[in-house]
Amino acid sequence: MSGSKKTYDTDTVVFGAGTAVIAAAIAAAKEGQETYLIEINNQIGGVMAASPGMMLGAGYPMKTSIGGFFKDYVQRMYNHTPPLARRRLSTLENLGEEVVYDPDYAIFL
Structure with missing residues (x-):
């Protein structure tokens, strides 16, 4: 990892891409919030994606x-x-x- 950092200016950041977190991100975006969703894994959906x-x-x-x-x-x-x-x-x-x-x-x- 390099020593440089990126800085983002946003209203809302949500971590994880399970069903509840995706719903929170969508709700924030629908309210006009600039929203970032960050997921560490290569699949979204949490339990819902596996069930x-x-x-x-x-x-x-x-x-x-x-x-x-x-x-x-x-x-x-x-x-x-x-x-x-x-x-x-x-x-x-x-x-x-x-x-x-x-x-x-x-x-x-």
Whole structure:
């Protein structure tokens, strides 16, 4: 590594490219913030990129997602031609619906 440093002037910097961090970066950018997202690895998406499904209502008392970025993201997967995801009832008791997707394609939306 050389001794020179680069300096950047920006509003928001987020580190890591897991699903939650990507959502935070997009939210900041939508609010007009100049945003940098930094990921050390060669793959983005975190757990979502390595998993073929995710519960939509897990951990919520009403068994439903609160919406926001994840709701918009899942809707884009459903609306894609051909669809990149489908909704089904969870096979785990009392967890409500889940979205099932191909992680190799889901991270590109």
